[in-house]
Amino acid sequence: MKFLGKEIASPFVLASGILGISASSMLRAVRDGAGMVTTKSLSLTPRAGHDSPIIAEFDGGLTNSVGLTNPGIYEGLEEVEKYKRETDAPIIVSIFGRHIDDFAELAKLVNQSSADFIELNLSCPNVEDEFSRPFALDIHKVGKIVASVSRVTTIPFLTKLSPNAPNIIDIAKHAEEKGSHGATLINTLGHGMVIDIYTAKPVLKNHFGGISGPAIKPLAVKIVHDAYKRLNTPIIGTGGVTTGNDAIEMLMVGATTVGVGTAVYYRGVDVFKALDNELNAFIQQSEFTHWSELIGRVHRD
Amino acid sequence: MIKYPRMTMTVVNIREEANDIFTIELAFVNSNCDIKYFIAKPGQFIMVQVFGVGEKPFSIFHSVETSLSFTFKRIGSVTEALAKIKPHDLLTIRGPYGTEYTLSHGRNLLIGGGYATPPIRMLAYELKKQGFEEPTIINAARTQEYLLYSQEFNKLTNAYHEATDDGSRAYHGNAVELMRDLLTQEKFDKIYISGPEKMAYFAFLEAEKYGIPCEISLERYMKCGVGICGSCVLDPTGLILCQEGPVLSSETLRNIEDFGKLLRNKTGSIEKI
Structure with missing residues (x-):
């Protein structure tokens, strides 16, 4: 099975923000069964991110406010080189900028590296106070960024969008028209809040954060379902996938590959092996011979 | 289902062990907790949150059904806030997390350095409680003031050694130098270490020369x-x-x-x- 021209051994993708600082942890995800990995979002300069607590659990998942911790694009790309020396499994470099022009500058640097793909993180909800509204909420800004990146890169790139935009499907289509080679749907939802009732205070140091995990899965499934009908490019379906059955749902509505993030919290880094096993068990008991046959199944008569 | 419950606990007391080093004892309050209590193992840690300030990991100093203690050095904003905490204040914790020391029979050498000594103290108590042989213990610090739990260690074993970098008490030198001396005189089956990473690293290299297995808290x-x-x-x-x-x-x-x-x-x- 190929994803944007690169061979992948499994549909599971380590989502951005989870364990993606070091080559060693991303290689570990690959050894454990991930087909592709995504780095933590890299910026032009290093960022410490928010202070802990950066995660607060609730019954349906996590709220997180990591605040885009990263060592900066230059050190981040050194990890990419370390990673590519060890494996052929594709690596997606996630980038984010403070200003519209930053994305093209970052993409140029990634383009000179051994990275396989770029992901534009236009939708992190956790730095709104610092950077104002995420670009992903504004269709024109998304178009501008995508066009600027398209002009400077030769490697394919994906656009990661926010479920907070009511017109997310229109935005995804617009990004595609401006040159995006695929969409990562969806980033975390909200802001959400978790309150400690004994102290009457928010748990997160930053008070609120993006919602991930099983609670947002039906939303992600619906968005991928709708996007599949409009887009001609592949989708990394991301949002609350925790089990093989969740992944099957995501593939059936039209995801080409499946992002895995919060499931690492629930099931450890070995989750990729477990997901591969659960998916294969389903395939063996069904009329299908390969997971790629599941893609977009619900759209057939 | 919550995987890692957070527990709001009441501060029972806080004491200053040495300059800038404190121990806080917390009590489980059933009505305030998602779970009733837990018992942590030597080597494990908890995440402690001071609301409005932040959250940091701390190794556990003592753990029984009803209470839990941890030791810390005043070093940043969270520990600064913790140092000012008063009995009856509330703290929220997550944990216990991580791996523990595995107890084994034979001649054990325990090495603790500075304010990283609490897991070694907890391990020494656990070995005694479970009827293991009396271990040899090295407790090392920069100066005598920072040698924590000396009296307790003295009661836990007849083979208790201290070292201070400045020679203000006992052996004049660091933990690794004292360990090197001991290894020339005695044989050990296993070495347990908790201390600054440089110290732990050089102690590990020394143990490797003798082929003695270690367990080290990083x-x-x-x-x-x-x-x-x-x-x-x-x-x-x-x-x-x-x-x-x-x-x-x-x-x-x-x-x-x-x-x-x-x-x-x-x-x-x-x-x-």
């Missing part, structure tokens, strides 16, 4: 404590210290090139230790 910048943020990952194996540590065996440590040399800072950037 400390890294930990943001989430639950294996997802990646701050504490060790190269080149990708070991996640908050989940698969903090206590690591010699077998594991041999494969970790970062050990004693490099760590990741707040941004994830690599720094020399």
